[in-house]
Amino acid sequence: MKNIDTDVLIVGAGPVGLTLAMDLVSRGVKVTIVEIRDYAEPPNVKCNHVAARTMERFRRLGVAHKLRATGLPEDYPNDVVFRTSMTGTELSRIPIPGRGERYTSTDGPDTWWPTPEPPHRINQIYLEPVLLEHTAALEGVTLLNRTRLTSFTQGPEAIEATALDLDSESFRQIRCRYLVGCDGGSSSVRKAIGSKLEGTAVVQRVQSTYIRAPRLRSLLPGKPSWCYYSVNPRRCGTVFAIDGSQTWLVHNHLNPDEPDFESVDRDWSVRQILGVDADFEYEVISKEDWVGRRLVADRFRDRNVFIAGDASHLWVPYAGYGMNAGIADALNLSWLLAARLQGWGEESILDAYEAERQPITAQVSHFAMNHAAKMIKARSAVPANIEEPTPEGAAARDRIGREAYELNVEQYCCAGLNFGYYYTGSPIIVGDGESPPEYSMGGFTSSTVPGCRAPHFWLSDGRSLYDAFGAGYTLLRFDASLDIEGLQAAAASRRVPLRVLDLGGEKVPEAYKHKLVLCRDDQHVAWRSNVVPADPIALVDMLRGVKADRKP
Structure with a gap:
């Protein structure tokens, strides 16, 4: 197989790696990406939010308008609603405009933001294909799918990397100036440079189920929402609308005394969160269980090898900042690498990447972990009478609704983390x-x-x-x-x-x-x-x- 000479080798073609590639190419940098998945293989159902700061850069890269045109239907509200179950009594609501009104609406706690590009609610299954198609069409990008990085060595002039074609089982040599691992939480690049994740290994466990339920929307009272919080004494969970019609992602937040994903009956939990009986039919598309953590790598760099995104930090995805923080890593690193490759930046300009991004990821991870702790406490304190049709039940619903709004408006309308x-x-x-x-x-x-x-x-x-x-x-x-x-x-x-x-x-x-x-x-x-x-x-x-x- 033909060997490759490139400026930057990126390991991983998820949103972080693709954004890094787009930004580097916009600066005249030649990029090669290796990715173990097939081209356009669907990603996992996760990352439901693109932050304003991320959209600002996508605007400058010419892809923001493509992203705005996909995801939930144009007229589908992006509200966050709190109910006794998804189909139950509404407790409170955070109004967030749908994409059709995103540039014009003044109704909601995030419509005043000083930005040309407000946030966009879109699941990664819609986001990543747009980024992939855009990146693959750019001159200066070589995309190698079904390819795994197997090793690399750093020399004084270049990095010599070896990659395995998973279909032909043949090896290819890739010579590059810089290598960036955007290869996720189990990053082989992080391990190869001797970097270690440090922090809290388990903050919470979430039993997550991606379902198809065509009848569910017809059972929902009132105005639809992008996100539904289910608050009752039996089960607390969160449901995200994926296509706005038939597909939904159900998060069952396990309690501290529930030690693993099989400790709670999945079907029973889903039904308690949705508020449906045993006769309600739905299809499990996939199980997407995950562990919320607070882990930050002790180093983001070894000479000319860098890590970004989940390879360098993992935390509870409150405020939607897992992917967005990774993209912020990529955008910070991109212009520094370009400065060096273009010849006007000195070698020490690259020191800024770790000096700037590592402290920020530590800060954000603590914000997320502290919020997770508050949410865990709130879920354990749901009053037993919250569903009762009594004055006491109504008072409980009113109190929990106000508390849920105040606790969560800052994560869904997180101006501080953006700006x-x-x-x-x-x-x-x-x-x-x-x-x-x-x-x-x-x-x-x-x-x-x-x-x-x-x-x-x-x-x-x-x-x-x-x-x-x-x-x-x-x-x-x-x-x-x-x-x-x-x-x-x-x-x-x-x-x-x-x-x-x-x-x-x-x-x-x-x-x-x-x-x-x-x-x-x-x-x-x-x-x-x-x-x-x-x-x-x-x-x-x-x-x-x-x-x-x-x-x-």
């Missing part, structure tokens, strides 16, 4: 003494403190601010009288891509208090000031990874 996280301790971010504002799962404060996400706003010509960003760095200038020729010349002399946006006449958020704000390609602020740096070369060198020996 609040920031990078500190990075070698390529220039701090100015001000600390970034703290954030929670549900709340954040917009800020231009270096390391924060550049606050979004719409330009007067109708474009998103991010649509106007260039590759590498973008300098936002709010005072055109400032002479930035020295900074531009410094960037040009080091071949650092720098786009200047003059925004003096634009209506901007209050967070923009400085005349100059320098943003990275991944939308994080790298530097800000009211004056041009005294030593522009020192600033540019720091931004491209040169270890600073003088202040910019």
Whole structure:
């Protein structure tokens, strides 16, 4: 079989690996992907949510509109509803617009968000095929399905990898500059570089069943929802609408005293969660049982080999942030690898990946684990009379409904996890003494403190601010009288891509208090000031990874 020379070898063609490939190719990087599955083999039914930050990048990569066109029907509400069972009495509801109203609706706790691309509720069985088709059509991508990475060695100039074609049982040599393991929780790449997952191995167990039940929707009272929480003393669970008509994913959250997936009768549990009797017919399509964990790898890199996504972190998928955090890894790493491959980034620019992403994944995993603990407590405290048609039962339903809303609105409308996280301790971010504002799962404060996400706003010509960003760095200038020729010349002399946006006449958020704000390609602020740096070369060198020996 023909050997391959490539810039970056990606192991795994799930959403993280595909997004990394798309982003690298958009920067002129040649990519090869190895994937053990057949081409277009359906993924597992999981990952029901694409976050706003992820959709922002998909917009810039030209795939957001394709994703918006698939998933649940256009007019299907994305609400989250709490009921005594899926077909039982409604306790409360979190309103979330369906995709047909996603850009226009102002009704709901996530419709005010400062973003050009709101979240999109879509299961991975619809998401991944769109990403795969888009990626496979890009020039610069070589996709090898039914292929397993068997070994690799790192040399001074390149990585020499060996891959096995699972059909022909023949081996292929792949020579690459960088290798990225996006190969899931059991990652062979992570194991090969000696990285170990650390944390809490079991937070909760979930007996998950993918079913086909054509009659179920006709039994549902009131307005349909994307997500149904079932709250009763017998069984608490969650049901997600997959196609909006016949297929559903039923999560049966096992209690702490239920030690394994077979400790509770699956059919009985499904019926208690749905609120149907023994005569109700449904088909089990697949069993998707999973364990919620809080594990973060102790290292994300060994020289020119990196890990991303589930290969580097696993946690309870509250707030839908498992896949989305993995995609954030990919987007952080992509522009750093491109900087190095394009020649303007120094070798040490790659140090920023682990320095930035590892602390964030640790933070998010704790948010998710803490929320899981609250949910476990709530499920154990469901009052026995919650289904009773009495004043006491009505009072219990009212209380549980309010508590369920308050507890869960921050995970389903998680503005903090989308827009609040920031990078500190990075070698390529220039701090100015001000600390970034703290954030929670549900709340954040917009800020231009270096390391924060550049606050979004719409330009007067109708474009998103991010649509106007260039590759590498973008300098936002709010005072055109400032002479930035020295900074531009410094960037040009080091071949650092720098786009200047003059925004003096634009209506901007209050967070923009400085005349100059320098943003990275991944939308994080790298530097800000009211004056041009005294030593522009020192600033540019720091931004491209040169270890600073003088202040910019």
